[in-house]
Amino acid sequence: MREKITACITAFNEEHNIRRCLESVKWCDEIVVMDSFSTDLTAQICHEFTDRVYQHEWLGYIGQKNMIREKASHPWVLFIDADEEMSPELRDEILAQFEAGHDGVAGYEFPRMVNYLGEWIRHGEWYPDVKLRLFMKCKGVSGGVEPHDQVLVNGPVKRLKGQLYHYTYDDLHDQLVTLNRYSSITAVEKFKNGHRFHVTDFLFRPSLRFLKAYFLKRGFLDGRRGFLIAAISSFGVAMKYAKLWERELEQQDRERREHEHGE
DSSP, X not given: OOOOEEEEEEESSOTTTHHHHHXXXXXXXXXXXXXXOOSSSHHHHHHTTOSOEEEOOOOHHHHHHXXXXXXXXXXXXXXXXXXXXXXXXXXXXXXXXXXXXXXXXXEEEEEEEEEETTEEOOSGGGTTEEEEEEEEGGGEEEEEETTEEEEEESSOEEEOOSOEEEOOOSSHHHHHHHHHHHXXXXXXXXXXXXXXXXXXXXXXXXXXXXXIIIIITOGGGGHHHHHHHHHHHHHHHXXXXXXXXXXXXXXXXXXXXHHXXXX
């Protein structure tokens, strides 16, 4: 008998995506959802698939993943976001691996393919976006730096070939809103960790990001979408460092006002 798997889904206002995600993990032995008090129909849709729907205020990408991991009843945990979908090929590959035995493997990683403006992206920095999402609960934990969580596993990791599908943005507006949020989170984290603004970062890193994504990683092979991805990613890098500079200006202003008040 194969070891059992708990699918762990974090969600917030994902009524347009969550059903597709849940349908793709019905083969798992348990589904657990951690909802951040959605104001749409997300929670109601989740209850159609599982009774294990919890609600908790947002703890960040890392904190939320570690919280839902603790809710899993089974020895293996599959992390999947509400805007993602397990392909049938990946599902079958996982089940075949579990039937055959793991040979000491503590986790599995697999490529993630992004659907962007109605097309699948197959080049650039977005593919193959390899993610470690299936792991032994006793050997894995979420880490990384906000907003980019990653699973850290104590043991061997095996790479599978099946795809995890990612329906990342509804449209360009949604992409820019997300970029704005992520760049703010990143700037705050950098500032807390002692990083400071350097004009060379602001001047050169955005251009280097574009060159890497569009030329080195062959994003140009994805046509206009590849150009948009590289250009907007470059803009995101610029905003990250601009917001880091903004944090420094805010701190300087606070220190000045405190000094004046002290006098």
